Amino acid sequence: MRSLEDELFPSTPGKVKIERTNMLNRQFYRCFASTSTMFLWALFLIALTASYLSFQSFFVDPRHRHLSWGGIQWEKQVRNSAQIQKQRGGFSVLVTGSAGFVGTHVSLALKKRGDGVVGLDNFNNYYDPSLKKARKSLLNKNGIFVVDGDLNDARLLSKLFDIVAFTHVMHLAAQAGVRYAMENPGSYVHSNIAGLVTLLEACKSANPQPSIVWASSSSVYGLNDKVPFSELDRTDQPASLYAATKKAGEEITHTYNHIYGLSITGLRFFTVYGPWGRPDMAYFSFTRNILQGKPITVYRGKNRVDLARDFTYIDDIVKGCLGSLDTSGKSTGSGGKKRGAAPYRIFNLGNTSPVTVPTLVSILERHLKVKAKKNIVDMPGNGDVPFTHANISLASREFGYKPTTDLQTGLKKFVKWYLSYYGYNGGKIVD
Numbered sequence: 001m002r003s004l005e006d007e008l009f010p011s012t013p014g015k016v017k018i019e020r021t022n023m024l025n026r027q028f029y030r031c032f033a034s035t036s037t038m039f040l041w042a043l044f045l046i047a048l049t050a051s052y053l054s055f056q057s058f059f060v061d062p063r064h065r066h067l068s069w070g071g072i073q074w075e076k077q078v079r080n081s082a083q084i085q086k087q088r089g090g091f092s093v094l095v096t097g098s099a100g101f102v103g104t105h106v107s108l109a110l111k112k113r114g115d116g117v118v119g120l121d122n123f124n125n126y127y128d129p130s131l132k133k134a135r136k137s138l139l140n141k142n143g144i145f146v147v148d149g150d151l152n153d154a155r156l157l158s159k160l161f162d163i164v165a166f167t168h169v170m171h172l173a174a175q176a177g178v179r180y181a182m183e184n185p186g187s188y189v190h191s192n193i194a195g196l197v198t199l200l201e202a203c204k205s206a207n208p209q210p211s212i213v214w215a216s217s218s219s220v221y222g223l224n225d226k227v228p229f230s231e232l233d234r235t236d237q238p239a240s241l242y243a244a245t246k247k248a249g250e251e252i253t254h255t256y257n258h259i260y261g262l263s264i265t266g267l268r269f270f271t272v273y274g275p276w277g278r279p280d281m282a283y284f285s286f287t288r289n290i291l292q293g294k295p296i297t298v299y300r301g302k303n304r305v306d307l308a309r310d311f312t313y314i315d316d317i318v319k320g321c322l323g324s325l326d327t328s329g330k331s332t333g334s335g336g337k338k339r340g341a342a343p344y345r346i347f348n349l350g351n352t353s354p355v356t357v358p359t360l361v362s363i364l365e366r367h368l369k370v371k372a373k374k375n376i377v378d379m380p381g382n383g384d385v386p387f388t389h390a391n392i393s394l395a396s397r398e399f400g401y402k403p404t405t406d407l408q409t410g411l412k413k414f415v416k417w418y419l420s421y422y423g424y425n426g427g428k429i430v431d
């Protein structure tokens with residue numbers, strides 16, 4: 001009977017049979033040799049990985065791996081920055097988004113009056129991060145330490161609350177911008193929803209719980225056409241995902257107020273502008289383009305009606321933020337347990353006098369002494385609303401909010417800053 005080997009290697013008896021046996025041996029040894037080489041390589045790689053991991057866990061605190069925060073020196077900086085300088089009644093405030101436009105101004109104002117301030121910012125690249133770094137240097141010079149970290153980092157937040165018993169959180173970190181929501185919807189969910197919830201979780205578990213003041217937006221009024229916009233008007237028709245995430249924030253904060261007794265104040269900002277502003281906003285990008293001789297796009301509403309905004313100057317917004325903080329009342333819970341009802345408030349912070357976008361452009365032309373090249377186009381369906389107009393009687397009643405800067409004056413200050421910051425003609429402008 002023929003063996004399997006014979007079947008596979010049919011041959012004549014004798015010499016050929018011996019050659020066949022040698023061939024099988026060679027194949028066996030080749031196979032064995034390559035298997036053992038692979039085995040050795042595998043052993044080598046396992047050893048390498050194991051030594052890397054043990055190095056990591058031995059020398060690096062595993063909770064802080066790959067993070068730019070932590071350590072004794074870092075904790076000292078946080079603690080020092082949070083130190084209250086006032087004799088009596090000062091606050092210790094965590095300002096999120098502190099390297100942002102509003103965050104920088106609010107942090108400086110708090111520090112100036114003697115409150116302790118710790119900043120938090122993730123320095124993302126939604127717009128030029130070098131501007132954020134410059135704002136950070138300004139804060140550092142004024143004794144404010146800015147933690148480089150993301151709102152969604154729950155361990156970082158809990159660490160900050162371990163180090164400092166913050167009395168207040170001024171939550172200004174957000175993915176801003178109305179039209180960018182169509183390009184990058186995920187970033188709005190990441191910061192304005194997930195980040196907000198992570199922050200609220202940290203606040204509700206903190207002992208003592210801080211009071212929270214945070215930035216909502218005039219955009220929550222969406223398609224509402226009853227003017228001026230009052231806090232009692234409907235806000236269930238957002239026109240952009242940005243607006244929808246801010247509206248969601250108002251509902252989410254309400255839940256934390258209701259369940260955990262967190263004191264919440266939501267501020268609906270109306271198109272804030274001024275020095276150290278946001279380059280993505282119209283007044284800023286128009287200025288840049290006008291100075292560089294580039295055209296600007298001016299949107300126009302239905303039936304050729306000009307768009308209008310209740311542009312609000314940054315110093316007025318800062319006063320509104322501080323007024324809200326001072327009247328926020330206490331959170332009632334501790335360690336995640338509610339002990340009683342806490343304040344839940346929402347305020348418009350606007351200027352009460354809307355200005356059209358073409359008027360904004362002509363004020364800029366006057367201050368810059370340069371004529372703009374305007375492309376006037378119909379407003380695309382990208383989330384914009386035709387106008388905004390704030391009724392501020394609630395904020396005025398509660399904490400004496402009273403805006404005092406008109407667009408002409410505010411833009412003059414902005415242009416002066418812009419020219420000096422970007423190195424134009426020593427910052428001189430005409431009246």
Ligand SMILES: O=C(O)[C@H]1O[C@H](OP(=O)(O)OP(=O)(O)OC[C@H]2O[C@@H](n3ccc(=O)[nH]c3=O)[C@H](O)[C@@H]2O)[C@H](O)[C@@H](O)[C@@H]1O
Nearest residue numbers: 176177178217218219269270271281282297298299307384
């Ligand atoms: O108040 C608010 O709730 C919102 O205000 C601004 O949003 P927006 O009013 O759209 O501000 P800009 O982007 O500066 O636009 C101002 C006006 O200029 C118009 N615009 C904008 C850009 C452009 O290229 N051309 C143009 O005509 C817009 O349609 C709008 O009417 C901020 O960007 C939002 O973060 C903020 O939440």
